[in-house]
Amino acid sequence: MTTKKATIKDVAREAKVSIASVSRVLNGLGGVTAETQDAVRKAAARLHYVPDNAARSLITGRTHTIGAVLPDLYGEFFSELIRGIDLAARARGLHLLVSSSHDGVDDAAAAVRTMRGRVDGMIILSEFVDGAFLEQNVPADLPVVLLDSPVDNPRYPAINMDNIAGAQAMVKHLLDAGHGSVAFVTGPAGNYDAQEREKGYRAAMARFAPKAPLTIVAGDFTEESGYRAGRELLAQATRPRAVFAANDMMAVGCLYAFKEAGVRVPQDIALAGFDDILIARYVTPSLSTVSVNIADLGKSALLLLTELMEGKGRLDGPHTRTLRCDVVARESCGAPQTNVATKHPPALV
Amino acid sequence: MTTKKATIKDVAREAKVSIASVSRVLNGLGGVTAETQDAVRKAAARLHYVPDNAARSLITGRTHTIGAVLPDLYGEFFSELIRGIDLAARARGLHLLVSSSHDGVDDAAAAVRTMRGRVDGMIILSEFVDGAFLEQNVPADLPVVLLDSPVDNPRYPAINMDNIAGAQAMVKHLLDAGHGSVAFVTGPAGNYDAQEREKGYRAAMARFAPKAPLTIVAGDFTEESGYRAGRELLAQATRPRAVFAANDMMAVGCLYAFKEAGVRVPQDIALAGFDDILIARYVTPSLSTVSVNIADLGKSALLLLTELMEGKGRLDGPHTRTLRCDVVARESCGAPQTNVATKHPPALV
DNA sequence: CGGCGGAACGTAAACGTTTTCATCAAAACT
């Protein structure tokens, strides 16, 4: 109880063997008699011995830990993402070191740097990363997987969701449902996802409704900004028949603006978001959206990372992968519902 | 670039000084001339030197990392909790190592053990911990803060939310609103929070409505179980006037059961939950609940932990603290709304 | 002018592992 802490030496002494044998037994390396094994295990248990990870990783150069660098932990998106990563990591016996809340480039750089020697690989999701940033801050031999990043560099594979296709599909869906004009609420200017989604909106409009007007109002992914955007849209001379917000939170903001104004959804105006956050199911009317299976994104990133770690930086497939997005039509778009999962949220596993 | 990785020796050679001086400069220990400092810094920058954390913590015994052991990362509760912890940790220059998804005692024990030498302290939230568990698995000198735990041991300070008082307050609130009979939906059997909340319900009923019937149906904190509980309650001979679910997800489940049956909330039956998760604001009618400020819980835990780490295990105040819970009355309880924060979610900071 | 104190710096030990290599005994060949 009050004993300092048992080291491998103590175990060796207690078991009357050398430290080498203790190491062999505890790491299951073989080349040890059953009796010695037994003695070592007993001694280790008696002393409550647990190997010191610092010493271990100093010599092996491995930490069995991967780092996740995220801009924030707030909201369902990051929560789900980190959950996906954690689950996959844990299944592989890897620990997860998280680092979040970066206000600027320097902050992000510091976060990445201090991970040196602490992790075997990193998953980075940050608007601040680009090729130069990575060269500067990431040790040459450290595997990195990028999330939602425009960086196109074989050394830093990226996993993106198919924002463009998803947005296009949703716009087409709204048009097909008979809503002739579709307005768009953008995300924050610097955000990659937001830009891609806007691209998808423009592409779909150009293709499927070339003569309809293009209505675009600015938002920043917050509910508040969605609410303002909603009011702004209602105030316009000719209201759009449908509104497509670049994410769900803004769509919810719109919804409240519409409710407040007595505008019925979807009868008077249809509404759709992007992300399929949990809330989307629970608002009234339930929100049509584009689903990305965020946890899967995290999982895929981790899988790719481990592949990278084992392959020593060499990768088989292409260095950037894309995750499918699906339209899930609920009540708010005024079309027959499709793709809606069971009413209740996914199981824990 | 393609260089292996710079060690302190390389920097020393490059700057033409000893490794001791490099260490002194980089750690700001003084006893070094300005010129030497300059030379060292320049050399370090030139080589992109970053000290190896494994080596450092091996010798210093500190990792500047704290571990968070949680049962899961799913759902808003844990998400908010970890966010609170992370924010506070980051403000103190500490890293955060998370470990979740423990299926049983052994799993949890393994999680705690493998953190040895990886963290300077731990925050544990798990139904599996008790005094014996901790003695067994936590190194004697490692500071630990417990969350939501019945353990009452000076060596393991705990932070709990005031479940009993919160539940009592909510029941009283429902009774005061004129709902003569209040039913309760329990959480999972082993869960500490759930037990405390039930205690609060019983206490309040005994005190404020001694002759009203006690209706209790079992749930397990999932929406699904809440849905079933809701149906069960409707099927009873005499329906209760109000339902108090041990958490918000179950309340939402009830809500859907009631909607499905055409029972109006709150006119036909009032409803309340516990936790104040984000969804509570967005369902229709908005859900009355008991708010716990989860992020604050995490923050408090981290603060207590650092206090413990600096004080070398000695603590000033009492070894268990309690966080206030507040009734927030929204639409579902059929009383004037109180305590409802701004319509939009809290700011990011 | 000689000794002394202190600042600047270097040498080397220590931290707790893993792993290479040598050692040794016993088992397996010739």
Next chain:
DNA sequence: AGTTTTGATGAAAACGTTTACGTTCCGCCG
């Protein structure tokens, strides 16, 4: 029976730091 092979074991080096302790040099005081 002598020699080789095999398998178990131990001694010691290495990992990259921090830090206690020496050493050197200089200026100062007696």
